[in-house]
Amino acid sequence: MYSEKVMDHFMNPRNVGEIENPSGVGTVGNPKCGDIMKIYLDIEDNIIKDVKFKTFGCGAAVATSSMATELVKGKTIEEAMKITNKAVMEALDGLPPVKVHCSVLAEEALQAALWDYAQKNGIEIEGLTPPKEDHDHHHDIPEDNE
Amino acid sequence: MYSEKVMDHFMNPRNVGEIENPSGVGTVGNPKCGDIMKIYLDIEDNIIKDVKFKTFGCGAAVATSSMATELVKGKTIEEAMKITNKAVMEALDGLPPVKVHCSVLAEEALQAALWDYAQKNGIEIEGLTPPKEDHDHHHDIPEDNE
Amino acid sequence: MQKIYFDHAATTAMNPQVVEAMVPYFTENFGNPSSIYEIARKNKQALDESRDKIAKLLGADPKEIYFTSGGTESDNWAIKGIADAYRNKGNHIITSAIEHHAVLHTCEYLESKGYEVTYLPVNEFGQVDPQDVLKAIKDNTILISIMYANNEIGTIQPIEEIGKIAREKGIVFHTDAVQAVGHIPIDVKKANVDLLSLSGHKFHGPKGVGVLYIRKGIKIKPLLHGGAQERGRRGGTENVPGIVGLAKALELAVENMEENNKKMIELRDYIIKGISSKIDHVKLNGHPTDRLPNNINFTFDFIEGESLLLLLDMKGIYASSGSACTSGSLDPSHVLLAIGLPHERAHGSLRITLGDENTKEEADYLLEVLPPIVQRLRDMSPLYEA
Amino acid sequence: MQKIYFDHAATTAMNPQVVEAMVPYFTENFGNPSSIYEIARKNKQALDESRDKIAKLLGADPKEIYFTSGGTESDNWAIKGIADAYRNKGNHIITSAIEHHAVLHTCEYLESKGYEVTYLPVNEFGQVDPQDVLKAIKDNTILISIMYANNEIGTIQPIEEIGKIAREKGIVFHTDAVQAVGHIPIDVKKANVDLLSLSGHKFHGPKGVGVLYIRKGIKIKPLLHGGAQERGRRGGTENVPGIVGLAKALELAVENMEENNKKMIELRDYIIKGISSKIDHVKLNGHPTDRLPNNINFTFDFIEGESLLLLLDMKGIYASSGSACTSGSLDPSHVLLAIGLPHERAHGSLRITLGDENTKEEADYLLEVLPPIVQRLRDMSPLYEA
């Protein structure tokens, strides 16, 4: 059901781990549905020098965390802001419909970490909104189910 | 679905035909359900000398006509009165439940012929009732069908 | 003694190629397609490929193909599922008097639940008049269900026209195509149908597996609630071998349709001509031309169907009198009554349905043994005056 | 790499003897059992013999055995058919919170139609308390449906006791025995059940065929209206090969049950002990002793089930997390929630279900590869503090 790219990033996830004294940390997801993603950023001179993640979630959650962190590493904050869940999915050669929300989680974790960085440093990042508090993404079957 | 005896009487029916100037004739059944049985009797000195039948009906209808006529041939009227549909079925080694009513038709055709004989000769036969006019035996599935 | 199977409308033997296609899914690729691991993925793939294949052969989208346990489930699901989903729009259903019992008894059940059903009459050839459909439509009509081709007399309905009327009026249109699929060309788009039922064992596929085509956008309630299979619309572990077999059988049937039908129509017309010329007091039931290539249905006056079948059986010929499914009941065929036959004539019908393996020699044998059998039963019949 | 199938509760491979028993009915004895001619009679006979065999193996009368398309249809039919037939008596149904979706979703559907459903809780081991059943019974209760054994955690319910209560109160009692039949001894009379569902593919039989046992005297409405098959209660051309296969599979399962179970219980307990001793922060789900011989279900804290399955798959081990049928949905298992697990723990379960062909070597391989896999996922988890 997963593409080879997804399986590769699931089996050999890049950037797993934590950063001590990170510039920003974002945790999203909701244990309710079983998925939690935590992203750590090390930012210097507006550039993402390092990024790490920890994920409690399905194969797609792990793979999108891995791919999202790969995509932002070395990028400016402005560039990182452009990494949407769509970009992550495309880089992974797609996800099954029922797994699209996992990539949304990765986008949101990244943005939450950037928000944390912005808050800590009293700066404003264009287009960035505060993370939703009680995020509850539904696990629905996408097809019409009358 | 039919016993060997039934198939034998269906394939080689005994007493098929008509009797000219019969002592009694009985026709029962209803073209509605597709079954008609006609029995001819030749009675002399209270004894059934000859008997013939014609049947429009299923395999069981033919076989029960054949067997019923065999059973009454040479018998007294009193003995013939005892030939019930159960006796015919037993003599045929049984019938499937859905075909029990065919043997009832044979019993009724015989009794109708005896009634006709009694009427013509102004006699009374003990236990004999007039044939029902609009005989409509239902073709139901015997099992409970809720 | 030779054995001749002339009852292909009742059921067909599986094509050995179909069995071959199924075998790997019995003991080897047996996994549950809903599982995520490797061997189950192979099964999931087989399921997807079968769905794609069937969709293509019917002119549908794979997402419009739903697997069921056969024609009866497909019919029940289509009718009850639509009746339930559109209940707030109305409660009137239009169908015909000559549908299969899977449709008729379902409609009768719905009548007991407060639905209103119009059973359209058919003409002497067994055809529904599309104008009758139009006239029967009311404000509260939610479903029209008319069979593609009749199982007893083989009459093909003007489905395209009826579908056009339904589409124009915005009413859901279902067709029971169990006797038509694999036998005549069918394209769901061209036919203007919203739902279509088919059953594998009618075209040399497996028994116990069928399809309900449901056009995109049509709302329907499930009949079998359960797991999330079939996109949440039909629960139950998928019968993968059966589904693979059905897809293969349909592929073969469509591939060989033109050639087989040419041959069968010739044989059909040869038998019809033979019976008509050799036996008197007979009547061909069904439409002379809008007729399934494999269907022959005759009424023989003065005799009864079961006796006829039994005597043919003794000669090694397997045929049917009305629908095989109704033989548990002994009522005369509702189809023959609907085309205007009186009760006793409706009881004396013979249905011969051909398969591609039937030969001219077999037809000749039939034409040789049938006349004396009919005569023999007539001689026994109180209705017959020689 | 070796491949180890540890997901027998999802589905099983067909036994080659079962396939062999079915083969003659694919291309040779293919007739429609409802027909009256010779080749159809052979099929009718196979049908009757299968019915007799199954009845005997369940302690039932052949007239109480009805063939369906699987567990889902049997469950839907039992519940909707009884609800419909006894509607004038009442509208209250009692079931449990841990039923299969074929039961739960059917009950939810009935709720939308004006029925009232009580979903009984279970204790930490997944058992229904018969006293809770008794307390839940009201004047308008018409049906109790409690599964024989659970598909996820393997807990066996006190069916006999619940049946006794239902019988005393004069309420119809259905049990979904899909996971139990062919795995533990079952006698419908001793179990005091009125209806029982089973499915062929759970005991090395074919997919797409099941049985509903209906005790004599129980009123039920059909779910599939149509021909007069199954004594007028379930329409549809009989799936003769599937039915023959189911009967053969059940026969083999019952014949070898004692021996197989002895072996499987040993293996089951070996794996349970192994996992408990080799990995910390784990919990065995289900009942310690009232448990299917082939079921193992563990929760591993801090990790998620799908990831675990994918990594096991890479090692050639095929297992499951919760029910395979629910994997189209991503909600945590309702069964694990019902036994009191919090959401995140309910997401990290592993179900291993054995078959008679599994070996101690396979168990050892599992016990070797599982601990590092769990550790690896925990190292990646934000919930885990080493």
Ligand SMILES: Cc1ncc(COP(=O)(O)O)c(C=O)c1O
């Ligand atoms: C307890 C239980 N009930 C019902 C079913 C449904 O059976 P089937 O998938 O054969 O329709 C299953 C298995 O999927 C089950 O485990």
Ligand SMILES: Cc1ncc(COP(=O)(O)O)c(C=O)c1O
């Ligand atoms: C026209 C028609 N509809 C429905 C059915 C029912 O199909 P099945 O027996 O596969 O359930 C049949 C055949 O029996 C049929 O001929």
Ligand code: FES
């Ligand atoms: S993150 Fe993948 S299932 Fe929700």
Ligand code: FES
């Ligand atoms: S007489 Fe045999 S069917 Fe009625």
